[in-house]
Amino acid sequence: MKLTLKIWRQKSANDKGKIVDYKLNDVSPDMSFLEMLDVLNQELIDKNEEPIAFDHDCREGICGMCSMYINGRAHGPDRSITVCQLHMRSFSDGDTIYIEPWRASAFPVIKDLIVDRSAFDRIQQAGGFISVNTSGNTQDANGTLISKHAADEAMDAATCIGCGACVATCKNSSAMLFVGAKVSQYALLPQGQIEAADRVQNMVAQMDLEGFGNCTNTGACEVECPKGISLDNIARMNRELMKAAVK
Amino acid sequence: MGTLNSKVPEGLLKDKWTTYKDKINLVNPANKRNIDIIIVGTGLAGGSAAATLAELGYNVKSFCFQDSPRRAHSIAAQGGINAAKNYQGDGDSTYRLFYDTVKGGDYRSRESNVHRLAEVSTNIIDQCVAQGVPFARDYGGLLDNRSFGGVLVSRTFYAKGQTGQQLLLGAYSAMNRQIGRGKIKMYSRHEMLDVVIVDGKARGIIARNLVTGEIERHSAHAVVLGTGGYGNTFYLSTYAMGSNVTAIWKAHKRGAFFANPCYTQIHPTCIPVSGDHQSKLTLMSESLRNDGRIWVPKNMDDVLAIREGKLKPIDISEENRDYYLERRYPAFGNLVPRDVASRAAKERCDAGYGVNKTGEAVYLDFAAAIARYGKEQAHVKGLDEDNKALVTALGKDIIKAKYGNLFQMYEKIVDQNPYETPMMIFPAVHYTMGGIWVDYNLMTTVPGLYAIGEANFSDHGANRLGASALMQGLADGYFVLPYTIGDYLADDIRTGPIATDTKEFDDAESLVKSNLDKLINNNGTHSVDYFHKKLGKIMWNKCGMSRNEKDLKDAISEIAELRAEFYKDVRVPGNANEYNEELAKAGRVADFLELGELFAKDALQREESAGGHFRDEYQTPEGEAMRRKEFQYVSAWEYKGQPKDAVLHKEELVYENIEVKERSYK
Numbered sequence: 032m033k034l035t036l037k038i039w040r041q042k043s044a045n046d047k048g049k050i051v052d053y054k055l056n057d058v059s060p061d062m063s064f065l066e067m068l069d070v071l072n073q074e075l076i077d078k079n080e081e082p083i084a085f086d087h088d089c090r091e092g093i094c095g096m097c098s099m100y101i102n103g104r105a106h107g108p109d110r111s112i113t114v115c116q117l118h119m120r121s122f123s124d125g126d127t128i129y130i131e132p133w134r135a136s137a138f139p140v141i142k143d144l145i146v147d148r149s150a151f152d153r154i155q156q157a158g159g160f161i162s163v164n165t166s167g168n169t170q171d172a173n174g175t176l177i178s179k180h181a182a183d184e185a186m187d188a189a190t191c192i193g194c195g196a197c198v199a200t201c202k203n204s205s206a207m208l209f210v211g212a213k214v215s216q217y218a219l220l221p222q223g224q225i226e227a228a229d230r231v232q233n234m235v236a237q238m239d240l241e242g243f244g245n246c247t248n249t250g251a252c253e254v255e256c257p258k259g260i261s262l263d264n265i266a267r268m269n270r271e272l273m274k275a276a277v278k
Numbered sequence: 279m280g281t282l283n284s285k286v287p288e289g290l291l292k293d294k295w296t297t298y299k300d301k302i303n304l305v306n307p308a309n310k311r312n313i314d315i316i317i318v319g320t321g322l323a324g325g326s327a328a329a330t331l332a333e334l335g336y337n338v339k340s341f342c343f344q345d346s347p348r349r350a351h352s353i354a355a356q357g358g359i360n361a362a363k364n365y366q367g368d369g370d371s372t373y374r375l376f377y378d379t380v381k382g383g384d385y386r387s388r389e390s391n392v393h394r395l396a397e398v399s400t401n402i403i404d405q406c407v408a409q410g411v412p413f414a415r416d417y418g419g420l421l422d423n424r425s426f427g428g429v430l431v432s433r434t435f436y437a438k439g440q441t442g443q444q445l446l447l448g449a450y451s452a453m454n455r456q457i458g459r460g461k462i463k464m465y466s467r468h469e470m471l472d473v474v475i476v477d478g479k480a481r482g483i484i485a486r487n488l489v490t491g492e493i494e495r496h497s498a499h500a501v502v503l504g505t506g507g508y509g510n511t512f513y514l515s516t517y518a519m520g521s522n523v524t525a526i527w528k529a530h531k532r533g534a535f536f537a538n539p540c541y542t543q544i545h546p547t548c549i550p551v552s553g554d555h556q557s558k559l560t561l562m563s564e565s566l567r568n569d570g571r572i573w574v575p576k577n578m579d580d581v582l583a584i585r586e587g588k589l590k591p592i593d594i595s596e597e598n599r600d601y602y603l604e605r606r607y608p609a610f611g612n613l614v615p616r617d618v619a620s621r622a623a624k625e626r627c628d629a630g631y632g633v634n635k636t637g638e639a640v641y642l643d644f645a646a647a648i649a650r651y652g653k654e655q656a657h658v659k660g661l662d663e664d665n666k667a668l669v670t671a672l673g674k675d676i677i678k679a680k681y682g683n684l685f686q687m688y689e690k691i692v693d694q695n696p697y698e699t700p701m702m703i704f705p706a707v708h709y710t711m712g713g714i715w716v717d718y719n720l721m722t723t724v725p726g727l728y729a730i731g732e733a734n735f736s737d738h739g740a741n742r743l744g745a746s747a748l749m750q751g752l753a754d755g756y757f758v759l760p761y762t763i764g765d766y767l768a769d770d771i772r773t774g775p776i777a778t779d780t781k782e783f784d785d786a787e788s789l790v791k792s793n794l795d796k797l798i799n800n801n802g803t804h805s806v807d808y809f810h811k812k813l814g815k816i817m818w819n820k821c822g823m824s825r826n827e828k829d830l831k832d833a834i835s836e837i838a839e840l841r842a843e844f845y846k847d848v849r850v851p852g853n854a855n856e857y858n859e860e861l862a863k864a865g866r867v868a869d870f871l872e873l874g875e876l877f878a879k880d881a882l883q884r885e886e887s888a889g890g891h892f893r894d895e896y897q898t899p900e901g902e903a904m905r906r907k908e909f910q911y912v913s914a915w916e917y918k919g920q921p922k923d924a925v926l927h928k929e930e931l932v933y934e935n936i937e938v939k940e941r942s943y944k
Contacts, residue, residue, distance in 0.1 A: 160451035176419030
């Protein structure tokens with residue numbers, strides 16, 4: 032396959048940045064998208080140019096590090112996957128592909144396609160946990176029965192990989208799917224009940240402080256979420272917030 | 279340094295840990311506030327240690343090279359975590375988990391450490407449930423279990439095919455609580471580039487801020503390395519792209535002995551290599567072997583027809599299939615340990631029966647399980663058990679519920695539907711049992727320097743059983759290190775803060791800087807990856823699933839030559855004072871190029887076959903691994919300037935509570 036790539040280049044956070052054109056002439060459809068970029072970077076290094084910086088690590092769709100806006104879509108054209116799981120067979124010979132970083136004021140660009148997502152960590156630090164020390168003396172794991180339904184639903188919420196696609200794709204740069212997923216995981220489990228009110232209030236307060244927008248129910252986040260996290264989690268978070276307010 | 283002192287406590291095996299905890303020195307809460315601990319790595323071991331030590335009151339500084347501690351590669355572990363809970367009432371016990379682990383490791387692990395691991399395994403499950411980890415439950419609300427290779431009980435707890443993710447997020451949440459309280463100071467996008475030793479004790483590290491390129495000094499009263507394994511020496515592996523040996527290699531160069539570097543796990547069920555562009559390999563969880571049957575065609579005609587695309591695997595009749603694991607190992611069948619399953623796949627492919635274009639793949643087939651589950655469901659629902667289409671549909675639903683994410687992952691990569699046609703799989707580098715030598719306290723040969731999780735060597739011997747890596751990481755971090763490190767730090771309550779404006783820090787920093795300068799100013803002709811790929815080829819071909827004297831000797835000289843070429847000819851673009859991934863990679867590959875040689879040297883001296891280390895010269899007439907009594911030791915290497923000059927120290931392994939016998943899964 033022959034491809035034209037239009038890639039966002041930005042030297043540092045303070046640089047203005049621009050789209051730069053590159054051509055690749057021999058792309059195999061079996062390559063992953065990141066392997067295609069590896070090939071481009073190899074060519075750039077051989078020409079003594081600076082390679083394109085992008086975040087990536089596990090390359091199997093679970094670490095949540097990779098983060099690219101491809102042809103106007105977070106993680107590219109396919110659904111339910113991250114960029115690292117995207118393969119070139121999803122594109123055609125002669126295609127032009129636009130590659131940009133996540134865009135959100137709460138995710139400032141570090142370099143090229145790399146953004147700073149530490150705001151997500153700070154939201155979790157505000158309340159994304161159950162306050163239990165390591166002791167070896169907690170009760171037996173089977174001491175509390177948890178219905179399979181609740182456990183499965185909590186698991187579905189807990190599969191969030193924290194990549195930030197929800198924020199990147201949202202016209203409001205809202206982080207509510209991310210926060211809703213964590214709030215839901217604990218709200219669905221008996222262990223999470225004790226701190227439920229403080230948790231949701233603190234996490235939402237931090238989310239607002241970081242500059243993420245509000246939710247207007249467009250549902251783009253659910254569509255682009257590589258793990259298919261449901262909008263129901265946002266509804267549940269709002270319900271938890273309401274419950275906490277009237278307590 | 280002479281003999282190694284493993285500091286294993288006296289007494290009966292089952293009492294050692296309890297007695298030890300009763301007798302160690304403690305640090306009182308007020309004094310803990312005056313003690314700093316550096317923890318490098320935020321995976322299951324590093325993350326759980328950081329959280330627990332901070333809860334106890336120590337000041338923790340945590341480092342990871344990723345953008346968030348939540349992204350450490352423990353996150354990619356799929357299948358599950360073992361614990362001797364015996365919830366299934368199928369005869370499990372602490373002793374049996376200990377026994378399975380020592381036998382699974384081919385009698386090359388330390389008895390006392392493994393028994394302690396089995397003892398604390400049950401606490402891990404309790405702790406994780408209390409944290410809100412959503413393990414799978416059955417309809418009665420109790421925890422569910424599955425079975426893994428090399429054992430005859432169901433002791434594996436799981437959260438779909440994402441158990442590592444859920445456990446890591448549990449540890450991450452515990453860390454977040456302490457970061458929020460200010461007890462952990464988190465340094466993301468930082469890479470450790472040296473350990474600083476002051477008066478013979480580990481007192482700090484030199485780290486590089488990967489965003490700004492700045493070189494930083496950090497001091498502490500103790501340094502803990504939870505930086506994972508070194509499988510990326512092979513270039514292609516199931517490790518994350520950034521996984522590296524640098525932290526433990528630098529520790530090795532500062533005096534920590536490196537143990538059993540040649541013990542590598544090659545995992546049997548990975549997606550085969552598709553081409554030269556390949557950057558990493560993807561694992562398909564061992565849990566799939568609960569329901570998948572592994573086979574190749576019996577007849578060469580069928581193999582050739584499949585390769586030419588003239589025949590589909592589903593068209594080959596039962597009697598023309600060779601379910602070679604069931605044939606060779608009737609007692610354990612498809613659930614033999616990983617080393618055995620990998621070698622058996624290699625044996626069939628070497629004999630010419632591989633089923634893809636390169637001849638390096640075997641089938642993992644779910645058709646029988648789909649039919650079995652489908653029939654069961656039809657029966658439960660009172661539907662027609664003889665309706666084939668219905669049974670298949672019902673069976674696929676069950677398989678989807680169990681392994682849905684893995685099947686999706688497979689289909690995305692290979693572009694084939696594994697519900698309709700068998701998966702193609704082949705072994706790939708997955709884990710390293712070897713690592714930094716530690717004593718019973720998890721302390722290295724450098725006082726105050728600890729190694730936990732995959733970074734150390736102690737628990738898995740020559741082969742790790744499935745679902746035991748998560749167990750060990752969390753055991754070390756949550757339940758072992760917090761005790762043992764206190765015993766050491768009890769002597770440091772009057773030390774006060776460790777200064778960083780000393781000669782030791784000056785020297786370490788200038789060494790780090792000169793290494794970076796050398797790489798960035800080299801102006802060679804080849805990229806870092808060019809050398810890394812070359813190293814990977816040498817490792818895979820000569821230090822891979824089977825090894826022999828000639829290949830290993832060749833590997834040693836080839837790696838040394840490649841290392842010389844690397845320093846002469848590597849090209850690193852950009853500058854050192856900015857975000858520069860090529861520079862970070864160059865430093866890591868430089869260390870792989872040293873470790874690789876020690877790896878081959880270790881494999882060469884170990885004239886026996888044990889677990890993942892298989893020497894062609896030492897096998898039984900049936901082709902099984904042949905252990906030799908005179909090699910019943912840990913090889914611990916002392917750094918002496920060049921890998922070729924490393925000095926071997928031996929820790930004899932004593933088995934008093936388990937009979938050392940031929941490891942049979944027949």
